Amino acid sequence: MKKYNNNQFIYFEVALPLPFYQTFTYKLSLEKYDKLKNKKLIGRRVLVPFRKSGYTGIITEIHKESFSEIEDYEVKEIEELPDDKPLFTEKELNIAYKISDYYVAPFGLTLYYFIPEGLRWKKKEGKWIKTFPESYIYGVGKIKNDEKLSERQKELVELVSSLGEVSELELIEQGFTKTTINSLVKKGILKRENFIFKKEEKTQLKQKKLEKTVKVKKGIFYYGADEAEKRLKTYTNIIKNLQEEGKSSLLVFPSIAHIKKAYEILSKEINNLYVYHDGISARENVKTWFELQEKEGSVLLTSYSGILIPIKNLSFIVVEEEAADSYKTLRTPKFDVRRAIFEIYKEKKLSLIYSSLVPSVESFYSIEKNIVKPLKENFLNVKYKANIKNYPFDKEFSLKKLIEILKDNKKTLIIANKKAYASFLYCPRCENEILCQNCDVPLKVYKKEKEYLECSICKTKYETITRCPECETPLETVGIGIEKVEEYLKKYFSSISYLHEEKDTNIKLTTTILDKDLTTENFERVINIYPDFFLFVQDFKGREKFFRNILYSYIKAEKEFILFTNQSNDVSIKAFLNKKLEKFYKDELNIREKFNYPPFKRYILLTFEKKNLDINFLNELFKIWIKENKLKNVKYKGIFKGYHSKVKGKERAQLLLIDFKNKQALKILHEKCRKLGIKLIIDVDPVQII
DNA sequence: AGCACGCCGACT
């Protein structure tokens, strides 16, 4: 082994946004290191060369001084340390590591996911592409009378003051030199800000005296039974108390819509309130990131990517709507925000609340097992204020009945449950459904804005057809989507709109109610049309979804609740009607235990994708993998053709591992598949199995 | 992932 002189360099590991279960070694010359103001390297953002391009990485580990390069590869030197301090502390790195480990996701990709978009720079064709300019120039507006400025300088000052704020890059493109800008900055006529721009003075809200002192102890709690608005009030009290001690809070929501609603309500009460999510400009998010690192007593509302911001004095976290399956991300890193937050709790030991009107089955189980403590004694409780009626569902009768009900002009919310116009097109003669050419699934029919067909998987749009391509028979639409309900109602009523449009109409339509708990609007009557299909989907959470769908729609009704269903004998409906919610949870847990479903067994879903995938070959490969890794008692189901057996022209096969613990072996399988050109998607604790 | 290299079949 050839040794190099390593006295002049510091060596460290860098996590890069690449799909490998490894970090990469880079070095920095001591000469450059000595010039750094902040000597802390761990958690810091680095720009590194990689092959012919370059990536943004995070330093995760410093090598000992005795580290020496080996012949296998040449360690390259980093190009730049763009920030003046680390982006993450060691605690956040630990949390990200645990998340990536649990979900068998590459560490570098996991960490990269939590870096704000504005700081993810890439090198292409020798040039670093930055998401937005690094520095901005703006005028301060103080020019002393005796100040002598050149013509060019005067021009620059004029331009900047007319624009208010302009990126330095833009000024240089306009032909101004760095020296011109620098000299004016030195004189204090212009000001330069890196990343952060003119600080708008946030008007501080006048603080009313706190009604009562609400505090939460350290630990994990469950907060249920109250509706979303009341829950936000409770948090407001807790947050304000914490702010007086300089402590910060983090509120996590399952969607941007939730955050917006919560912000409307909380911003009237709370100072130092921040919002961070993908819908906000990259620049604004970067600013939020750096401010939260410094400011005491701040409050952050976020969804997924903001949970790892190293917020100063963080001591309180809320996971709102904890039952929302959208907390599980769809792309790599495939992780569950609820579990990620649990990892934060383990690392930081603070107060953590999981919250929902009624708990998820998993949360109920955790409460029973004493892992989570209910904040209130009666955590399972719904106010029964509206009368309940249910009618059987069939296409003809239900639509007629609907018209009859709506005739009295009461303010009504209709939950149509299905989007689009119809679920698919069907030929009554040859019994064919019109399928997507790439994915082999029926195409959804859209009609409202424009007539077209769309694949719900690959989103390919097709022109509408009216006759069967095989036999020319006129096609029929099957299923009642929200657009069909709307079309039908419009023949009889004019005051109709969608709930999200926030228009003032008597009849409102929506596809789903599960994410609308924060909708403050009240409805005299709520009609839920045929939520039954939740029960027919091959999904271990089907019944739970059905149950929640009914409960969430029910609580929006002030006086009358109407349910069109053919499942009125199901345990979930009976538990709801008999006001014994607990019955549903007990029953559902029994079923899950009996059928080896989560939370009793842990699942890992493996999805294999390739053009022309051979299932027999895959079976062979799987068995060899078990043998080679000496895996014992591997319980699994499969390999079966995926529920969507063809996606985007690729064949799919799936395999369900039950209570499988050896994550290392999974990495080996992933590597093996990659070499064979098979894409393996590892989904630990999938929220649905289809 | 993303890119270079090399093999092979189709087509000017």
Next chain:
DNA sequence: GTCGGCGTGCTC
């Protein structure tokens, strides 16, 4: 001849 699809190998 040569263009391009895709299987393979490699990345500090």
